[in-house]
Amino acid sequence: xxxxxxxxxxxxxxxxxxxxxxxxxxxxxxxxxxxxxxxxxxxxxxxxxxxxxxxxxxxxxxxxxxxxxxxxxxxxxxxxxxxxxxxxxxxxxxxxxxxxxxxxxxxxxxxxxxxxxxxxxxxxxxxxxxxxxxxxxxxxxxxxxxxxxxxxxxxxxxxxxxxxxxxxxxxxxxxxxxxxxxxxxxxxxxxxxxxxxxxxxxxxxxxxxxxxxxxxxxxxxxxxxxxxxxxxxxxxxxxxxxxxxxxxxxxxxxxxxxxxxxxxxxxxxxxxxxxxxxxxxxxxxxxxxxxxxxxxxxxxxxxxxxxxxxxxxxxxxxxxxxxxxxxxxxxxxxxxxxxxxxxxxxxxxxxxxxxxxxxxxxxxxxxxxxxxxxxxxxxxxxxxxxxxxxx
Amino acid sequence: xxxxxxxxxxxxxxxxxxxxxxxxxxxxxxxxxxxxxxxxxxxxxxxxxxxxxxxxxxxxxxxxxxxxxxxxxxxxxxxxxxxxxxxxxxxxxxxxxxxxxxxxxxxxxxxxxxxxxxxxxxxxxxxxxxxxxxxxxxxxxxxxxxxxxxxxxxxxxxxxxxxxxxxxx
Numbered sequence: 001x002x003x004x005x006x007x008x009x010x011x012x013x014x015x016x017x018x019x020x021x022x023x024x025x026x027x028x029x030x031x032x033x034x035x036x037x038x039x040x041x042x043x044x045x046x047x048x049x050x051x052x053x054x055x056x057x058x059x060x061x062x063x064x065x066x067x068x069x070x071x072x073x074x075x076x077x078x079x080x081x082x083x084x085x086x087x088x089x090x091x092x093x094x095x096x097x098x099x100x101x102x103x104x105x106x107x108x109x110x111x112x113x114x115x116x117x118x119x120x121x122x123x124x125x126x127x128x129x130x131x132x133x134x135x136x137x138x139x140x141x142x143x144x145x146x147x148x149x150x151x152x153x154x155x156x157x158x159x160x161x162x163x164x165x166x167x168x169x170x171x172x173x174x175x176x177x178x179x180x181x182x183x184x185x186x187x188x189x190x191x192x193x194x195x196x197x198x199x200x201x202x203x204x205x206x207x208x209x210x211x212x213x214x215x216x217x218x219x220x221x222x223x224x225x226x227x228x229x230x231x232x233x234x235x236x237x238x239x240x241x242x243x244x245x246x247x248x249x250x251x252x253x254x255x256x257x258x259x260x261x262x263x264x265x266x267x268x269x270x271x272x273x274x275x276x277x278x279x280x281x282x283x284x285x286x287x288x289x290x291x292x293x294x295x296x297x298x299x300x301x302x303x304x305x306x307x308x309x310x311x312x313x314x315x316x317x318x319x320x321x322x323x324x325x326x327x328x329x330x331x332x333x334x335x336x337x338x339x340x341x342x343x344x345x346x347x348x349x350x351x352x353x354x355x356x357x358x359x360x361x362x363x364x365x366x367x368x369x370x371x372x373x374x375x376x377x378x379x380x381x382x383x384x385x386x387x388x389x390x391x
Numbered sequence: 392x393x394x395x396x397x398x399x400x401x402x403x404x405x406x407x408x409x410x411x412x413x414x415x416x417x418x419x420x421x422x423x424x425x426x427x428x429x430x431x432x433x434x435x436x437x438x439x440x441x442x443x444x445x446x447x448x449x450x451x452x453x454x455x456x457x458x459x460x461x462x463x464x465x466x467x468x469x470x471x472x473x474x475x476x477x478x479x480x481x482x483x484x485x486x487x488x489x490x491x492x493x494x495x496x497x498x499x500x501x502x503x504x505x506x507x508x509x510x511x512x513x514x515x516x517x518x519x520x521x522x523x524x525x526x527x528x529x530x531x532x533x534x535x536x537x538x539x540x541x542x543x544x545x546x547x548x549x550x551x552x553x554x555x556x557x558x559x560x
Binding site: 036038039040041042044045046047048049052053054055056057058059060061062063064100230231232236238 | 423425426428429431432451452453454455456457461463465467471473474475476477478479480481482483485486487488545559
């Protein structure tokens with residue numbers, strides 16, 4: 001792999017989204033509980049023939065259950081960079097309960113399209129069977145493989161939110177490829193902590209949820225049967241969840257998520273990026289010890305080579321052109337602080353100044369893979385320094 | 392200390408009274424031989440007429456969800472052959488409910504509000520303690536009770552009516 005020291009940064013901003021407070025904390029319960037008897041008693045006092053009297057009257061009715069919740073991707077409104085063949089790549093989503101009852105929520109993630117952040121379009125899917133969903137345990141921020149193991153949202157109170165992770169493995173892909181993945185959430189009964197509640201797949205207002213598979217394949221939910229009981233004095237359930245905001249937001253039947261189906265979804269996006277990040281900086285050292293870039297001053301360039309992701313890199317060759325109107329300073333290459341030779345003299349070292357004999361030097365090269373002898377490990381940083389003088 | 396005991400006893404009896412009336416909650420009409428008294432709740436349903444104007448309907452509150460508006464209509468009737476005077480209607484705001492600003496009405500009544508169920512004053516002068524203990528004007532969501540003082544004498548067979556609205560939390 002030949003990498004030149006030119007930085008390229010791609011940031012896509014998603015459609016404008018409402019701002020939600022993302023919190024795992026218990027917030028104040030501004031809604032009352034569904035099923036409450038709302039009772040109003042009026043008292044009247046009066047005098048008749050000089051004698052006081054009093055009477056009261058009470059009327060009451062039941063507050064019904066409104067199911068309303070929202071899924072939002074929580075990756076900073078941008079694509080999540082991944083590298084080819086990466087394992088356990090993570091997308092984050094937030095589920096917020098805006099109804100008036102505590103619920104469990106079933107979650108699943110599916111491949112979808114297009115890219116909600118704009119171009120490029122969805123072009124690949126994660127490895128088949130590798131998509132899994134886990135709920136943040138609250139123990140340690142960020143996805144923790146040993147801690148975040150529960151695959152449903154447990155007892156989410158009114159006006160509170162829960163972070164959910166979609167974890168998946170990448171196939172062999174090339175830079176800029178895009179995979180869009182939707183998290184689909186299905187409302188379920190709450191009431192018993194640590195027990196996955198039954199899906200609520202129909203309301204009392206003729207609305208139903210499509211069938212689906214949740215909890216990483218462990219839970220199958222059949223489509224609801226429409227029934228209408230909107231006018232009883234007992235508690236009724238009403239689906240009031242919004243439609244998915246964009247075409248890529250789907251229900252478990254993979255059609256566009258519609259309003260009032262007991263499901264909501266949002267889409268996050270992986271985009272393949274280079275597994276190597278280069279950061280180049282420069283320092284001017286003038287002949288008087290200052291930083292004025294006048295002729296004769298020295299420019300010291302520093303290139304930090306970071307290998308990201310979780311795969312080792314082979315054949316990693318860093319090359320950088322000597323800028324115009326400057327002259328390479330002989331024997332100035334440092335690799336991780338160690339002086340290197342300019343000669344093409346591997347295996348003495350694996351750096352070289354191109355055209356060091358014929359001059360002028362046109363570029364420098366550093367073979368971090370040492371002629372194919374080593375792989376560069378993920379998480380490592382190599383620092384290359386060289387100097388030029390201004391003509 | 393003696394006053395405290397009296398207050399505790401008073402509060403206990405008040406709570407007991409409310410609990411007992413809740414148990415008998417389905418009954419919305421009452422009378423004691425002098426006054427026939429009804430208290431009814433309706434859900435406000437907004438729709439549009441064919442000419443585009445907004446239409447308000449009030450229906451039985453069977454399907455009630457958060458943010459729904461409830462209209463309470465309280466009617467009292469003199470069922471004696473004598474005049475009834477000094478009529479006062481007191482209505483603590485129901486649970487799960489918030490009073491809607493400027494919704495209380497009643498012919499020939501003086502309407503006041505309370506944030507503690509004991510001290511009543513007009514909406515303009517009612518206060519609550521804000522930050523640092525400074526009294527600030529109470530907001531409708533602070534109200535815990537409404538009081539109507541009927542300013543006339545209710546003749547035999549006459550009726551009076553007061554209404555107000557709440558929003559379901």
